[in-house]
Amino acid sequence: MYTITRKKVLASGVIEMGILAPRIAKAHKPGQFLMVMNREESERIPLTIADSDPAKGEVTIVFLEVGRSTIELGEDFKEGDSLFAVVGPLGTPTHIEPFGTVVVMGGGLGVAPIYPICKGLKAAGNTVVTIIGYRRKDLMFWHDKLAGASTETIVTTDDGSFGTKGFVTDALKTIHDGGRAIDRIIAIGPPVMMRAVSNLTQPWGIPTWVSLNTIMVDGTGMCGGCRVEIGKESKFVCVDGPDFDAHLVNWDEMFARMKVYTAEERAAILANHECKLHLDNIKR
Amino acid sequence: MSETIDIAALNGVKEGEKKRPRSKEKRLEIACQTVEARVRNYDEVALGYGPAEAVAESMRCLECPKPRCVVACPVHIDIPTFIGLISRGKFSQAAEDIRQYNNLPSVCGRVCPQENLCEAACIVNDTNPKNPIAIGRLERFASDWQLTHDVRDAASVHKRPATGFKIAVIGSGPAGLSCSADLAKMGHSVDLFEALHKPGGVLMYGIPEFRLPKAIVQKEIEYVKALGVTMECNVVVGRTLPVKEVLDSYDAVFVASGAGFPNMMNIPGENLNGVYSANEFLTRVNLMKAWKNDSAGTPIRKPRKAVVVGAGFTAFDVVRIALRLGAEEASIVYRRSREEMPGRGEEIEHSLEEGAKFVLLTNPVKYLGDENGFVRGVVVQKMDLGEPDSSGRRRPVPIKGSEYEIECDLVVVAIGQTPNVLIPSNLPGLATRWGSVIKVNRESYMTTVPKVFAGGDAITGAATVILATRAGREAARSMDAYVRDPARTWNPPA
Numbered sequence A: 001m002y003t004i005t006r007k008k009v010l011a012s013g014v015i016e017m018g019i020l021a022p023r024i025a026k027a028h029k030p031g032q033f034l035m036v037m038n039r040e041e042s043e044r045i046p047l048t049i050a051d052s053d054p055a056k057g058e059v060t061i062v063f064l065e066v067g068r069s070t071i072e073l074g075e076d077f078k079e080g081d082s083l084f085a086v087v088g089p090l091g092t093p094t095h096i097e098p099f100g101t102v103v104v105m106g107g108g109l110g111v112a113p114i115y116p117i118c119k120g121l122k123a124a125g126n127t128v129v130t131i132i133g134y135r136r137k138d139l140m141f142w143h144d145k146l147a148g149a150s151t152e153t154i155v156t157t158d159d160g161s162f163g164t165k166g167f168v169t170d171a172l173k174t175i176h177d178g179g180r181a182i183d184r185i186i187a188i189g190p191p192v193m194m195r196a197v198s199n200l201t202q203p204w205g206i207p208t209w210v211s212l213n214t215i216m217v218d219g220t221g222m223c224g225g226c227r228v229e230i231g232k233e234s235k236f237v238c239v240d241g242p243d244f245d246a247h248l249v250n251w252d253e254m255f256a257r258m259k260v261y262t263a264e265e266r267a268a269i270l271a272n273h274e275c276k277l278h279l280d281n282i283k284r
Numbered sequence B: 001m002s003e004t005i006d007i008a009a010l011n012g013v014k015e016g017e018k019k020r021p022r023s024k025e026k027r028l029e030i031a032c033q034t035v036e037a038r039v040r041n042y043d044e045v046a047l048g049y050g051p052a053e054a055v056a057e058s059m060r061c062l063e064c065p066k067p068r069c070v071v072a073c074p075v076h077i078d079i080p081t082f083i084g085l086i087s088r089g090k091f092s093q094a095a096e097d098i099r100q101y102n103n104l105p106s107v108c109g110r111v112c113p114q115e116n117l118c119e120a121a122c123i124v125n126d127t128n129p130k131n132p133i134a135i136g137r138l139e140r141f142a143s144d145w146q147l148t149h150d151v152r153d154a155a156s157v158h159k160r161p162a163t164g165f166k167i168a169v170i171g172s173g174p175a176g177l178s179c180s181a182d183l184a185k186m187g188h189s190v191d192l193f194e195a196l197h198k199p200g201g202v203l204m205y206g207i208p209e210f211r212l213p214k215a216i217v218q219k220e221i222e223y224v225k226a227l228g229v230t231m232e233c234n235v236v237v238g239r240t241l242p243v244k245e246v247l248d249s250y251d252a253v254f255v256a257s258g259a260g261f262p263n264m265m266n267i268p269g270e271n272l273n274g275v276y277s278a279n280e281f282l283t284r285v286n287l288m289k290a291w292k293n294d295s296a297g298t299p300i301r302k303p304r305k306a307v308v309v310g311a312g313f314t315a316f317d318v319v320r321i322a323l324r325l326g327a328e329e330a331s332i333v334y335r336r337s338r339e340e341m342p343g344r345g346e347e348i349e350h351s352l353e354e355g356a357k358f359v360l361l362t363n364p365v366k367y368l369g370d371e372n373g374f375v376r377g378v379v380v381q382k383m384d385l386g387e388p389d390s391s392g393r394r395r396p397v398p399i400k401g402s403e404y405e406i407e408c409d410l411v412v413v414a415i416g417q418t419p420n421v422l423i424p425s426n427l428p429g430l431a432t433r434w435g436s437v438i439k440v441n442r443e444s445y446m447t448t449v450p451k452v453f454a455g456g457d458a459i460t461g462a463a464t465v466i467l468a469t470r471a472g473r474e475a476a477r478s479m480d481a482y483v484r485d486p487a488r489t490w491n492p493p494a
């Protein structure tokens, strides 16, 4: 069960994997995630489903080797190996309807999870303007795939080594200030990027949705560990989300909650993996 | 496998010999790990009877012709009969006798609140106060004996010809396990779906190792598998598998999804780091084994000063874990008094022995955080007891101006759980009370949706293992009648 059918290094520390999980592949809708346990005593980690193929019974995940378990998954597991547990698809699917023009933004690793969303939005008749951003050219992946799923695609790199120089927020500002009518914005990426998008679009009054990646344990609504304040109410990201109205998110609280196990995690990584941290990959 | 041991050597009775009860003697205490040792490990605290002790304790039973204990037992285990079998050295047979009434005897022997049930009713209390027969310990002994000596044999005894009916069970807690076991014994084909990566429900994720060893739970589960039940983990019905698909593929469905949604108080500061729901804290420690520092991948915060809010089963489990994680101080903060505590007597005692502090008639009003968003204290308020409320317990009333601060770096909110809405919200027509507790006909366990039965915490809200076990068993009987009924008559709740 849960056999790794493919494994590919997309960029330094960024890995794509195919996993055999027929029930999940069949039920998956854009915006949903799954929980992975590498081994019997591993933690359960949430990973967004980047693609699914019901015919092959296969789901695709793309992850960054950044924590104890993702480093282990990336370094110790190869094609043909099996994972102890994969549960999903979890979370409420992304709301998809004919909105008009939707700008979908993916920052760094966030490029993977927006792929099924772009596909879904396009199939629903939207004009999908995709903005994807990477730190450098050599960290790019899936930009062709995204172009195929979108009406228009803009690529940014922080250092200008490919596409437009700057951040995804700069590109968004350019389109908006150019007078383009935007009906909805969806942004997925590192929390700092999602907050930056939220701050930028709030004065514009354009509905903006983000996909939160809080710490989770079960991913099924049982523990409340993933909770975060949304519009003055506590919400469970794994069941009420992961998509939320960006302008209602209590970002300060969410940033604080993401750091709860930093000390424990760092100790564990150092003990297990002699510091293979690909810290340079975490976009800002 | 041989199960008869030398009873003469154990000072018991031989086959055919008349037993001389020793009810006047004190009940035989169970060996426990010393307090000093057990607060440094997660091994079981109560060590259990050995054969000699079990036989000696069993000799105290009067084997009453009209036993009050049986009436008080929610599943009416034939207590005098199984205790009699123990006194004759027929341990596995005693366990098999219990299994006619209860599918999880090794679990129930450990976690049932016997002091309020069978042992409270035992007639020996009348002449030898506070010394009822140790029914729970004897149940545990007999069942553990069977599970370690001959599981498969015992399970194969129950095989019945296949009926050809297919039944799905959702959730593998005590309700789901008990229902599956009985349905399998009746010859139905049973598929059990569990959302988590291990079956067992609260028995695995909630109740800690030192009270209910996971190896015992797994043995009970092996027994259910040996009866022919197919178990599939990592299936969240309503997500992984649409509810409709389950309905279409089976003759009947039993929903035993428990009460897994943690209640919070919605007071300021509850989202600070270091404030946990009991479910999260327990899941990290028990299911994910965060107590095993070195090997487990799941972290937990090690407290210096822990505050646990609530006084049910859950709160006592949490406070004892906090002490084992090295807390210098761990307090139960409870808004009522000692008398109203709903927890199990033995656990309250054990917590006190292990150093837990009780801060009674006190309720949190807000949590205080440091500059990094970690909890550093809780502001509490003193309470008075007023008139009895609907539960019959006196209602706590806040005392104005009595607020003060308790320093802490870990808070666990253990004020109860309610059922999860995932299944109700994915099953049109399924009626609930308070939005999540599934309504059933109390006789037939039928819900408002034909084919769908429900039981356990999912229909009551958080209750007990034995009530969930009973619901599973009674529902199995009703489901058996339903699938065999050509008209498939449906009696939904009013």
Ligand SMILES: Cc1cc2nc3c(=O)[nH]c(=O)nc-3n(C[C@H](O)[C@H](O)[C@H](O)COP(=O)(O)OP(=O)(O)OC[C@H]3O[C@@H](n4cnc5c(N)ncnc54)[C@H](O)[C@@H]3O)c2cc1C
Binding pocket: B111, B112, B113, B170, B171, B172, B173, B174, B175, B176, B193, B194, B195, B196, B199, B200, B201, B202, B203, B206, B207, B208, B235, B236, B237, B238, B256, B257, B258, B259, B260, B282, B313, B314, B317, B344, B420, B422, B423, B455, B456, B457, B458, B462, B463, B464, B465, B466, B468
């Ligand atoms: C910490 C703690 C200590 C306790 N101690 C005691 C005690 O000492 N004595 C006592 O008698 N009682 C105790 N209880 C209460 C007792 O454990 C419960 O009443 C009992 O477990 C309820 O059984 P259940 O089968 O209804 O549900 P659960 O045990 O909750 O099992 C439900 C199962 O269903 C699964 N599930 C839920 N939704 C889905 C879905 N959509 N698809 C698939 N699977 C799903 C869950 O993952 C879970 O495994 C305690 C409870 C807690 C939390």
Ligand code: SF4
Binding pocket: B060, B061, B062, B063, B064, B067, B068, B069, B070, B079, B080, B083, B121, B122, B123, B124, B133, B135
């Ligand atoms: S009431 Fe007490 S003495 Fe009588 S059968 Fe039950 S356990 Fe034995």
Ligand code: FES
Binding pocket: A215, A216, A217, A218, A219, A220, A221, A222, A223, A224, A225, A226, A227, A236, A237, A238, A239
């Ligand atoms: S991860 Fe446990 S409730 Fe969301």
